[in-house]
Amino acid sequence: MSIELIIGILNIVLISTTPLVFAGIGELVTEKSGVLNLGLEGLMLVGAVTGFITLVITGNYFYSLFLSIISGVILSGIFAFLVLNLMTNQIATGLALTIFGIGLSAMLGKKFGGTPINGLNPYYFIVISFLLVFFVAYFLSKTKTGLIVRAVGENHNSAYALGYNVIKTRYLTIIFGGVMSSLAGYYISICYAPMWQEGMTAGRGWIALALVVFATWKPWRLLVGAYIFGGVAIMQMNLQAIGVKLPGQFFNMMPYLATIIVLVFISSNKLRLKLSAPSSLNIPFEKNQ
Amino acid sequence: MIRVQLREDYSNLIFYLSPLVAVALTLFFGSFIFLILDLSPIESFKIFFISPISNSYGISELFVKATPLAIIALGLSYCFKNNIYNIGAEGQLTMGAIFGGGIGLLFNDSTSVFLLPLMILFGVIGGAFWATIPAILKTKFNTNEILTSLMLTYVALFILDYFVVGPWKDPAGYGLPKSMPFPDAGRLPVLIDGLRVHIGVYFALIICLITYIIYNKTLFGFKLKVTGLSSKASQYAGFKYKNLIFYTFIISGACAGLAGLFEVSGPIGLLYRDISPNYGFTAIIVAFLGRLNPFGIILSSLLIALTYLGAEDAQLFLKIPSAVGFVFQGLVLFFLLGTDFLNKYKVFIK
Numbered sequence: 191m192s193i194e195l196i197i198g199i200l201n202i203v204l205i206s207t208t209p210l211v212f213a214g215i216g217e218l219v220t221e222k223s224g225v226l227n228l229g230l231e232g233l234m235l236v237g238a239v240t241g242f243i244t245l246v247i248t249g250n251y252f253y254s255l256f257l258s259i260i261s262g263v264i265l266s267g268i269f270a271f272l273v274l275n276l277m278t279n280q281i282a283t284g285l286a287l288t289i290f291g292i293g294l295s296a297m298l299g300k301k302f303g304g305t306p307i308n309g310l311n312p313y314y315f316i317v318i319s320f321l322l323v324f325f326v327a328y329f330l331s332k333t334k335t336g337l338i339v340r341a342v343g344e345n346h347n348s349a350y351a352l353g354y355n356v357i358k359t360r361y362l363t364i365i366f367g368g369v370m371s372s373l374a375g376y377y378i379s380i381c382y383a384p385m386w387q388e389g390m391t392a393g394r395g396w397i398a399l400a401l402v403v404f405a406t407w408k409p410w411r412l413l414v415g416a417y418i419f420g421g422v423a424i425m426q427m428n429l430q431a432i433g434v435k436l437p438g439q440f441f442n443m444m445p446y447l448a449t450i451i452v453l454v455f456i457s458s459n460k461l462r463l464k465l466s467a468p469s470s471l472n473i474p475f476e477k478n479q
Numbered sequence: 480m481i482r483v484q485l486r487e488d489y490s491n492l493i494f495y496l497s498p499l500v501a502v503a504l505t506l507f508f509g510s511f512i513f514l515i516l517d518l519s520p521i522e523s524f525k526i527f528f529i530s531p532i533s534n535s536y537g538i539s540e541l542f543v544k545a546t547p548l549a550i551i552a553l554g555l556s557y558c559f560k561n562n563i564y565n566i567g568a569e570g571q572l573t574m575g576a577i578f579g580g581g582i583g584l585l586f587n588d589s590t591s592v593f594l595l596p597l598m599i600l601f602g603v604i605g606g607a608f609w610a611t612i613p614a615i616l617k618t619k620f621n622t623n624e625i626l627t628s629l630m631l632t633y634v635a636l637f638i639l640d641y642f643v644v645g646p647w648k649d650p651a652g653y654g655l656p657k658s659m660p661f662p663d664a665g666r667l668p669v670l671i672d673g674l675r676v677h678i679g680v681y682f683a684l685i686i687c688l689i690t691y692i693i694y695n696k697t698l699f700g701f702k703l704k705v706t707g708l709s710s711k712a713s714q715y716a717g718f719k720y721k722n723l724i725f726y727t728f729i730i731s732g733a734c735a736g737l738a739g740l741f742e743v744s745g746p747i748g749l750l751y752r753d754i755s756p757n758y759g760f761t762a763i764i765v766a767f768l769g770r771l772n773p774f775g776i777i778l779s780s781l782l783i784a785l786t787y788l789g790a791e792d793a794q795l796f797l798k799i800p801s802a803v804g805f806v807f808q809g810l811v812l813f814f815l816l817g818t819d820f821l822n823k824y825k826v827f828i829k
Binding site: 226228232268272276277278279281282283285286287288289290291292293294295296297300388393396399400403437439440442443446447449450453454457458460463472 | 512516564566616619620621622623625626627629630631633634637638640641644645757760761763764767799800802803804805806807808809810812813816817819820823
């Protein structure tokens with residue numbers, strides 16, 4: 191293998207993995223505060239289509255990025271209202287968000303499929319994704335607000351008794367996660383593709399969800415995990431190209447299988463589970479009780 | 480100022496009324512969506528909800544779509560009643576189709592009357608097998624069943640993909656990723672000649688009745704109810720929670736596997752990549768919308784099946800993507816979950 195080929199492959203891995211980093215780091219913060227949002231795929235698609243449509247209509251990258259982010263704020267805000275104020279089941283609400291987002295994005299983007307645009311340079315976003323992981327790692331471990339987020343996710347009743355605003359904290363982390371998912375979608379439709387196509391995120395939302403568990407809720411591990419997952423996907427294509435006879439589907443299921451194995455490993459030991467997973471994950475907070 | 484207070488009097492009326500409120504709210508917001516798209520809401524609703532079932536073909540299609548939804552949702556209701564979140568029905572459905580369909584392909588020159596029952600049996604086994612994995616992981620290693628059952632769905636979809644592009648690809652299929660058709664003996668009998676509605680409808684009704692009896696007349700149903708309401712009370716009563724997890728997972732997996740086999744041996748007739756338009760996930764909506772009540776699930780499966788048909792007609796006549804059906808499904812679940820709040824809390828406005 192020549193140096194050029196290796197650099198070429200690394201380049202593709204960098205470009206294709208970035209949406210996983212965005213969506214994953216957002217979900218990580220949301221889950222650290224004790225909320226499981228299964229709506230990533232829907233959020234990504236709506237973020238992708240909003241950004242794309244705005245760019246086609248206005249031709250302005252700033253507006254398109256802005257509206258894409260706004261779409262994430264609105265949708266995740268609805269999710270937050272349902273699970274936090276109305277205390278709905280997080281699993282069902284997240285699935286509803288995904289189903290709704292798949293439908294909404296397809297409807298909005300109907301007229302724009304196949305419209306050509308000038309894509310943005312992906313390298314800005316790649317740099318931002320690394321900075322984000324650094325920022326989130328620092329935020330969660332070194333700042334007071336980060337500690338509050340973690341306290342709320344570990345035991346919301348204690349956090350509430352200590353005087354922290356559980357609902358407000360979770361609103362902010364859910365909306366942060368939503369915005370990150372929209373950014374992931376924006377990156378896919380504006381930088382990576384650049385085009386719009388129904389269902390173009392192709393299950394990356396679910397991989398990002400798996401990634402958070404795979405990384406045992408730790409930001410730096412999430413970055414490494416994202417590049418492992420992304421690298422496996424690219425490696426599969428290259429192996430096929432040079433004629434290796436292993437079926438591609440087995441590479442594609444690797445991230446999911448690896449996540450199950452990690453999940454079994456951390457949950458089989460009570461202490462290990464406590465050290466990795468936020469204890470209040472997926473448990474609704476009821477103030478009145 | 481809005482104040483909420485936990486309800487002490489549990490209201491059955493609100494419990495069963497809230498799905499209707501959710502549907503009404505969905506229609507209300509849906510009309511705005513049509514307005515934004517520059518379509519007349521009344522005309523659109525007619526195309527979406529009435530014209531699809533205005534002829535015998537449409538009604539048959541309604542049952543074709545409602546059958547898998549009802550069967551899967553009935554199975555899922557066991558899990559959800561027990562507060563176990565199996566969200567991997569789509570994967571279990573796929574496994575049922577692989578196992579049962581595999582039998583159909585293995586004996587592809589068979590004319591035996593036993594072929595179809597054997598396929599059904601293997602479909603059920605396939606679905607149940609796939610559901611046993613999260614059940615074992617949950618009971619042995621305390622692993623979160625939500626995440627494992629979801630991950631296994633994607634594993635199952637890739638396994639199906641492997642078979643239809645690899646070993647089971649039809650040699651006479653022009654290289655398309657699909658298997659050869661099942662023999663006639665492996666096809667599900669239709670109820671009316673020329674229409675696609677098949678005997679799966681009877682299975683759905685039988686499963687509904689059995690479920691009703693189990694929930695209301697058996698100790699097992701009682702255990703599920705108690706565990707769902709309070710896992711502590713169930714522990715004090717000495718119910719074996721781990722066994723309940725196992726049984727509910729196996730029942731829901733078996734139902735999903737059955738639905739998957741019915742899809743491939745009924746309307747589809749062979750194996751290919753997209754055997755299910757998200758039935759496994761949509762059935763979760765059906766189960767919630769039917770309030771985990773067996774008869775409620777039958778009704779909600781018909782309603783959600785209508786959103787599939789309406790979406791197809793909307794694509795044809797209104798030129799909007801069929802994904803609009805997903806918008807309605809998502810909305811109805813949002814509103815249902817939201818209105819459940821009124822079931823638990825009283826709201827005062829001062």
